[in-house]
Amino acid sequence: MDHTKLISDLIRVVGQGAVLYRPEELLVYEADGHTIDKAAPRAIVLPSSTEQVSQVLRYLHQTGIPFVPRGAGTGLSGGSLALENGVVVCTARMRRILEVDIPNLRAVVEPGVANIRLSQEVGHGYAYAPDPSSQAACSIGGNVAENSGGPHCLKHGFTTNHVLGVELVLPEGEVVMLGGKAEEYPGLDLRGFVIGSEGTLGVVTKVMVRLVRVPEAVKTLLAVFDTVDSATRTVSDIIAAGVIPSALEMMDHVVIQAVERSPVAAGYPLDAAAVLLIELDGPPEGFDWEMAQVREICQRHQAREVRVAKDDKERALLWRGRKHAIGAVGALATAFYTQDGVIPRKRLPELLALVADVAKRYQLTIGNVFHAGDGNLHPLIVYDANDGDAPRRVQQAGGEIMAACVAAGGSLSGEHGIGLEKREYMPLLFSGADLAAMAQARAAFNPDGRCNPGKVFPTSTGCGEVGAITKPGVLPAVA
Incomplete structure (x- = not known):
């Protein structure tokens, strides 16, 4: 379709200031938070109402143009990239x-x-x-x-x-x-x-x-460990004791160093191998027993310190470091790649040992900051974007970690999604019949595959093609 006509037609629907099409405007939308993969969109549409979204999608359907929904662009799996020369439908202006x-x-x-x-x-x-x-x-x-x-x-x-x-x-x-x-x-x-x-x-x-x-009461603890192994074994034992923290987060030495040398320093000990950020919430009556259980388990696993936040200010400081940890690690190099595998809690020690081995073999720096309580790993692989060979090594390293998570009885993703990044690994987790069933369900909503094409499945939206590609040989990044 003629590009000029496309732009003018979209402007008629949403207005002059709600369609972006100049090359410099499109650059921002070539990637989301997952920057290894990029794709240039044909145009960006910024509707401000349900009616405008409906009119835009009806027009794109009539013209056969693919599109991809996009929010704030913070995704970490390439899910909002406009493949197949598609149009981005961005909901950022719908914020009421x-x-x-x-x-x-x-x-x-x-x-x-x-x-x-x-x-x-x-x-x-x-x-x-x-x-x-x-x-x-x-x-x-x-x-x-x-x-x-x-x-x-x-x-x-x-x-x-x-x-x-x-x-x-x-x-x-x-x-x-x-x-x-x-x-x-x-x-x-x-x-x-x-x-x-x-x-x-x-x-x-x-x-x-x-x-x-909001919970009646909250207690936040920082447990400090001299080995990653001790910290990971503490996680499973806390849950096994019948204590369900509202949060149970882990950061390793790489992440601690990055946070403490950044503007979001939170007072984590620089010489620690790992820390656990543990939060309990609920009625204050039950806190004494839960606090005692958590302290005893941490000490049993050789925690050298268990620090309790004295007030809301100290609690906010501890959380500031965790909330901004990914950004702090990202500042260590010109680019980083975030993983999102999920594993059973009891497998944390061996999986983190594998991550350390992968970092050594591929000569990469990998930091670990993650939701330890539910086994949702977030290895952060930092690298030099100007090193031509680095993206290949990073993706191969990431592939090994993803494959190990699945082999351990886990999953490819806990919350970042499959998107473009992990689609070729789906056959590790699902059979051809599984993937075909998912594709058939998607087709009920998206029959011609124009809505966010090329995502989630290891091939196009055709159910037969999905079933045919589920062979181990389609996983080139798994070493």
Whole structure:
């Protein structure tokens, strides 16, 4: 299709200032937080209402142009890249909080609302529970696409546990409501199908979320260890003792050093091999037993210090280091690559030993900061983007780690999604029949595959092709 006509037609729908098409404007949208892969979009459309999204998608359907939904662009799997010369439909300007209903503990928001803003605006004593580390920037719509979690997902759950319903514009422009404001709806749980679908089913334009009361009391502890092995064994024993922390995070020496030498220094000991950030919340009556259990388990595993935050200021300081850890590690080099594998907690010691071995063999620096309580690893591989061979080594190293997670009884992703980054590894986790069934379900919403093509599956959207490609030989990055 003629590019000039495409731009003029889109401008007629959303207005002059809501279509980006100049080369310098498109550069920002060539990648998301996963910068190894890049793709230049044909244009960027910034609708401001459900009606505009519907009109844009109807037009793209009529012209046969592929498109990809995009939120704040903080994703870490290449999920919002516009492949096949597609158009980006960005919901960043749809950022209104439409309703806050405290008596019924719910709110209705547009997809461009920043995660942290929702909790800030719902009122004292209430919050939206999912808290990704990028919550100051990431959007609720993006959280829905990836089923985001965060440090407190161990006790309080992922996005899917806090979304009551979504308004979705299908790829042909039809608007549907899946779920709603009530707690339960009969019939198929299509709301649940959309959450975590990575923008492959349509564009979410409204989200009905569940609000929660802020816990009555919170205690935050920092446990310091001289070996990574001791820290990882502590994690499983805490859960096995019947204590479910609201958060149980781990940082290793590489990450500690990066944080403490950055503007977000949090007072972590520079000589520690690892630290655990442990948070307990709930009624204050149960804290004495839980605190005693956590202290005893940490000391049993040779923690040299168990520090308890004295007040909210000290608690915020400890969390500041964790929340900004990825950025601090990223500053160590010109580029970094974040992993997202999930493993059973009891396998943490051997998997982190494998990560250390991979770093040594590939001559790479890898830091570990992750949700230890639910075994969601986030190895951060830093490298020099100007080294022509580095991306190959980084992807091969990442491939080994992903394969090891699956072999350990885990998964490829906990919250970052499959996107473009991990699609070729899906046959490690799913059979051809599994993948074909998923593709058939997606086709009910996205029959011609124009909505976010080339993502999640190891080939195109055709069910037969998905089934045919699930052979080990399609995994070139696994050493």
